[in-house]
Amino acid sequence: MKNGLKATTLGIQHLLAMYAGAIIVPLIIGSSLGLTSEQLTYLVSIDILMCGIATLLQIMHNRFVGIGLPVVLGCTFTAVGPIIAIGSQYGITAIYGSIIMSGLIIVFISGFFGKLVKFFPPVVTGSVVTIIGITLIPVAITNMGGGQGASDFGSFTNIALAFGTLAVILLIYRLFTGFIRSISILLGIVFGTVVAMLLGKVDFTPVTDAAVLHLVQPFYFGVPTFEWSAILTMTLVAMVSLVESTGVYFALSDICEKELSKEDLAQGYRAEGLASVIGGIFNAFPYTTFSQNVGLIQMSGVRSRKIILITGLMLIGLGFLPKVAAVTTIIPTSVLGGAMVAMFGMVVSQGIKMLSGTISQSQENSMIVACSVGIGLGVSVVPDLFSHLPESVQILTSNGIVAGSLTAIVLNILFNMLPARKKNNKTVLLKQEA
Structure with a gap:
């Protein structure tokens, strides 16, 4: 009984550590796409449930799926910007078509993704993450004012609530460590919502109208549609997420003292791809490993998959x-x-952190970052730049994240992977003069 209570408590701790990240993604995407409160409620519900299913897929270990480590999965922040862009351009059904197809592609390439990782060194993944973070900042600033089209946009109340929430998050992050710090976003949002409630800015109608129980419904938002540009975007996002997940896999393998084989990694990648396919069918999102839960495992010293199983079952419930x-x-x-300012700023910070070591290594890497971030941000700000090109080419140029990512990949191949000339022109001229 005592052990069961302890296991449940540890499971709840993991739930709290990832809960803010789990709910914030559907809230951001839903509000950006103008969903109704009923649709938003469903989106949050199905995302929480799918986090549980994705986690169970990953902690199991059979011949097909599962890394077999105590890892918790949640919706990747890397996908937020691309999903909003796809939904705004092609509609919500194209979002789920791209998620399903990108998941299938990941399942298909999982066996040899390890060989593709060389195309995604830190200079590439760092550039992609930085581009995604930068393109998300305008979304955060718009929401600080009250949201696109709000009648009271930029009012003193909205600005005060936004900066008050951010201030609480920063104070908690400054004054606390460990678990409390890991849920600073959640605590800041709770504080801001309570203050807003006292000011009469909170409408409880969605809670009273919501059913006590419901059943999940496949294709809730309609039959998926498939756009090549959207599929390519989500596939690139999925590959970047796999690179990040690989780091988490090895961190956990070190903590759990378990050596990982190529087959283990393939099964981990396959589990994430399969989770995205299921998520797309039930109108959820792509999933990736949550590093905050790795920190909890390291802090608590409890490495049992049973704890994560309890967390997964709680999420499903x-x-x-x-x-x-x-x-x-x-x-x-x-x-x-x-809260978004802190979260999206952390995405940019993470991208810069990934790049910090690579830029100092060579001027070539600096040029890769300069051009990829410049192109990515430029296309996001001026999306009509390539509007006169053939549609087949616009698949690669109409989205800033895709354009910036491909720029980073191509330049990395050019500068870092193709064999360099052993003799530069100056050396040749000197020899000719001699």
Whole structure:
């Protein structure tokens, strides 16, 4: 009984550590795409449920799927910007078509993705993550003001709630360490929502209207549609997520003292691809490993997959409770915007951190970063730049993240992978003069 209580408590701790990350992605995407409160409630519910299913797929270990380590999966922040861009351009059904197809591609290439990793060194993945973070910042700033089209956009109340939420997050991050720090975003959002409630800015109608229980529904938002540009975008995002996940796999293997083989890695990649396919069918999102839970495992010293199993089952249970999901949908947009500044800024920070070592290594890497980030951000700001090119080419140029990512990949091949000339022109001229 005592051991069961301890295991449950540790499972709840893992749940709390990843919960903010699990709910924030559907809230950001749903609000950006203008979903109704009912649709947003479903989106949060299915995302929580799919986090549980994705986690169970990963902690199991059979001949087909599962890394077999105590890893928790949640929706990747890397996908937020691309999903919003796809939804805005092609509609919500294209989002799920691209998620399903990118998941199938990952399942297909999982066996030899290890060989493709060489095309995604830190200079490439860091550039991609930086581009994604930078393109997300305008979303955060818009929400700080109250959201696109809000009648009170930029009002003193909205600005105060946004910066108040951000201030609380920063204070918690400054004054605490460990678990409390890991949930600083969640605590900041709770604080901001309570203050907004006292100001009469919170509408509880979605909670009262939500059912106590519901069943999940495949293709809730309609039959998926497939756009090549969207599929390519999500596949690139999925590959970047796999590179990040590989680091988490090896970190956990070190903590758990378990050596990973190529087959183990392939099964881990396959589990993430399969989770994305299932997520796309039930209108959730792509999933990746959550590094904050790795920190908890290291802090607690408890490395049992049983704890993560409990967390996964809790997530699945919560996914069938719409009222729990509806509570998250009452968060005011300005409060969410304040939290987004910290979260999206951390995405940019993570990208810069990934790049810091590579830029100092060579001027070539500096040029790769300069051009890829410049092209990625430029196309995002001026999307009509390549509007006169053939549609087949616009697949690669119409999205800033795709354009920037491909620029980084091509330049990395050019500068770092093709054999360099042994003799430069100056050396040749000197020899000719001699």
